[in-house]
Amino acid sequence: xxxxxxxxxxxxxxxxxxxxxxxxxxxxxxxxxxxxxxxxxxxxxxxxxxxxxxxxxxxxxxxxxxxxxxxxxxxxxxxxxxxxxxxxxxxxxxxxxxxxxxxxxxxxxxxxxxxxxxxxxxxxxxxxxxxxxxxxxxxxxxxxxxxxxxxxxxxxxxxxxxxxxxxxxxxxxxxxxxxxxxxxxxxxxxxxxxxxxxxxxxxxxxxxxxxxxxxxxxxxxxxxxxxxxxxxxxxxxxxxxxxxxxxxxxxxxxxxxxxxxxxxxxxxxxxxxxxxxxxxxxxxxxxxxxxxxxxxxxxxxxxxxxxxxxxxxxxxxxxxxxxxxxxxxxxxxxxxxxxxxxxxxxxxxxxxxxxxxxxxxxxxxxxxxxxxxxxxxxx
Amino acid sequence: xxxxxxxxxxxxxxxxxxxxxxxxxxxxxxxxxxxxxxxxxxxxxxxxxxxxxxxxxxxxxxx
Numbered sequence: 001x002x003x004x005x006x007x008x009x010x011x012x013x014x015x016x017x018x019x020x021x022x023x024x025x026x027x028x029x030x031x032x033x034x035x036x037x038x039x040x041x042x043x044x045x046x047x048x049x050x051x052x053x054x055x056x057x058x059x060x061x062x063x064x065x066x067x068x069x070x071x072x073x074x075x076x077x078x079x080x081x082x083x084x085x086x087x088x089x090x091x092x093x094x095x096x097x098x099x100x101x102x103x104x105x106x107x108x109x110x111x112x113x114x115x116x117x118x119x120x121x122x123x124x125x126x127x128x129x130x131x132x133x134x135x136x137x138x139x140x141x142x143x144x145x146x147x148x149x150x151x152x153x154x155x156x157x158x159x160x161x162x163x164x165x166x167x168x169x170x171x172x173x174x175x176x177x178x179x180x181x182x183x184x185x186x187x188x189x190x191x192x193x194x195x196x197x198x199x200x201x202x203x204x205x206x207x208x209x210x211x212x213x214x215x216x217x218x219x220x221x222x223x224x225x226x227x228x229x230x231x232x233x234x235x236x237x238x239x240x241x242x243x244x245x246x247x248x249x250x251x252x253x254x255x256x257x258x259x260x261x262x263x264x265x266x267x268x269x270x271x272x273x274x275x276x277x278x279x280x281x282x283x284x285x286x287x288x289x290x291x292x293x294x295x296x297x298x299x300x301x302x303x304x305x306x307x308x309x310x311x312x313x314x315x316x317x318x319x320x321x322x323x324x325x326x327x328x329x330x331x332x333x334x335x336x337x338x339x340x341x342x343x344x345x346x347x348x349x350x351x352x353x354x355x356x357x358x359x360x361x362x363x364x365x366x367x368x369x370x371x372x373x374x375x376x377x378x379x
Numbered sequence: 380x381x382x383x384x385x386x387x388x389x390x391x392x393x394x395x396x397x398x399x400x401x402x403x404x405x406x407x408x409x410x411x412x413x414x415x416x417x418x419x420x421x422x423x424x425x426x427x428x429x430x431x432x433x434x435x436x437x438x439x440x441x442x
Contacts, residue, residue, distance in 0.1 A: 018395060159388040160431060188431040292386065296424050298395050303417050306400050307410065314407055 011100045022096040026109060030091045033063070036084060045084075049106060062092070062105040071109045079113045080120060081236030091115035125266060127242050131249065136208050137270070138250040146270040148249035155254055156229050156291050159285050162191045163214045163221040163253070165207060167198040170230025172260060178281030192221070198228045204241035211247055218253050223285070226268070227258040227278035239266030248272050256281050283314040292361035334365040351376070384423055397422045 038045045044067060051059040065073055073084050082088065086102055095104040098329060128146075133137050136148040162180075166173040173193070181187050193208040197203050207226070214224055238244065238258055245267040248255050255272035258281035266275060267353040275281045330340060341348040342361040354373055362369040384392070397419050399405065 039406060136428065157390060160428075186429050188429050293425075293428060294388075296390065296393070296421065299390070299397060300417070300421050303393065303397050303400070304414075306397065307414055308382045309409065310400065310405065 003132070008100065015098050015100060018098045019097065026093050026095045028093050028112070029106075030089065030092060030115065032087065032089050034086045036086050037085070038073070040241035043070040045070065045073055048198060064105055064107060066109050066270070069107075071107055074109065076111045076113060076116070080116045082116065082120060083237075089119060092236065105137060120199045123265065124240055127128060127240060127245065127271075129273075130242060131245055131267070135249060137247055138246075146249075148271045148348060150249050150251050150255055150271060151273050153252075153254045155288060158289050159222045160187075160189050160289070161220060161222045163224045164191050165196065165198075165210050165214075165226045166278075167228060168195040170198070171319055172198075172227040175229065176225065176227045176258070176278040176282050179279045180285065183282075183286040185286065185293070187286060189285070189327075193350065195272050198239065204244045208244050208247055211244075211251060212238070215252065220254055224251065224253050225258065225278075225281050225285075225333045226255065226272075228260050229278065229282055236266055241267075241269040256284065257281075334363070339364050339369075384420075386424060386427070389420045389424050393417060398419075 010101060014198065029049070031051060033047050034050055036045065036047045043064040047063045047065075049059075049061050049063050052055050052280045054335040076082075076084050076090075092108050092114040093112075095107055097105050097107055100107070132141055140147045164173070164176065166176070177191070180191070195212050196206040198207065211224070214221065239257075248257075248268050249271040251272075256275060257266075258275045258278040258284065259269060259270050260277050261265055271326060273284075275284055334340070339352075340363040342363060343358055350361070355361065358371055358373045360371050360373055362371060396413050400410065400413055
């Protein structure tokens with residue numbers, strides 16, 4: 001009779017064989033992930049690593065992040081601006097574990113962010129290339145910058161009517177509204193909110209829908225602001241979407257993006273006017289209006305300076321005129337010792353009218369001399 | 380004067396007034412009128428900057 005083993009004895013042998021081969025070793029693998037189940041409170045995450053061939057899963061193994069390594073997952077989201085979620089490909093360092101009850105699994109010790117960043121960057125570049133290629137009239141690359149129909153649109157002299165795309169009750173919405181309302185110049189703004197989730201798999205479609213809604217009533221707005229708050233959990237992907245980026249690039253109202261990120265620039269940012277945060281978008285609007293008011297007041301000063309000059313000149317002209325009139329007035333002349341000659345009550349200016357024996361009055365300053373002409377001679 | 384001027388109209392009207400009074404042939408008796416116009420234009424802009432007209436809010440929908 002053959003010796004029979006208990007199941008546990010066989011499994012123990014398997015375990016020993018595996019440990020003998022894999023104990024103390026770690027491996028770098030590149031793999032797709034699915035069935036990601038994050039347990040943030042317990043700081044654990046269960047998932048599956050898979051490999052596909054012709055869209056069929058050919059290899060699959062369970063994986064886990066224990067609490068010691070959970071921060072890797074958080075850092076991954078922080079640095080790559082991408083959710084750690086089903087379908088993405090990662091490169092990570094794992095060790096092989098075998099449990100008598102749960103079987104094989106790979107414990108994740110580390111994620112290679114650079115790999116994912118690299119993949120994202122390639123995808124992004126592909127989207128940018130496609131945007132350029134398929135939209136030559138609205139998107140051009142000039143000196144390393146994307147010049148789009150939208151970001152070349154001039155801003156109106158004053159911006160007051162704002163279409164705001166943001167997530168409901170978000171930090172971004174609050175920061176933006178507060179900054180506008182408490183602006184120190186007391187400028188008035190009217191704001192209509194177009195609320196939509198701004199993260200997640202369908203966010204880019206939902207944002208696009210809001211843009212199209214705004215476009216229908218574009219005469220009611222000066223600009224579109226797209227804002228969201230910062231934070232480490234921000235998912236960047238919606239703002240790298242081709243369709244959304246294309247719509248922004250050709251949008252008829254200036255779009256100002258405050259998507260809240262310091263490290264990276266999304267494609268939507270490049271297609272529009274980029275400000276880093278919602279607060280900065282709001283200050284841009286306030287400053288823009290302040291600049292207009294300054295220009296207006298400078299023009300006002302110039303106007304009234306000229307008015308003042310004109311009045312001063314008129315006053316000076318009048319003064320000069322008065323002086324001339326005074327200089328030529330009889331009183332001034334008499335004061336200087338000249339006399340006015342009168343014959344028959346008329347002032348004599350032409351000596352031809354004076355004859356010998358003419359009765360002539362010489363009017364001096366205080367007296368009149370009555371005289372008779374006795375002789376006329378040439379000088 | 381129209382009070383529903385746009386900022387562009389108001390600003391360019393004011394610029395036009397400046398040009399007019401910079402001209403040497405300005406008649407002094409028209410100056411008072413131009414000062415009045417300039418003041419009105421500035422007033423319109425300053426008011427608009429700080430007070431949104433109600434029809435703007437109406438036009439942008441109800442909320």
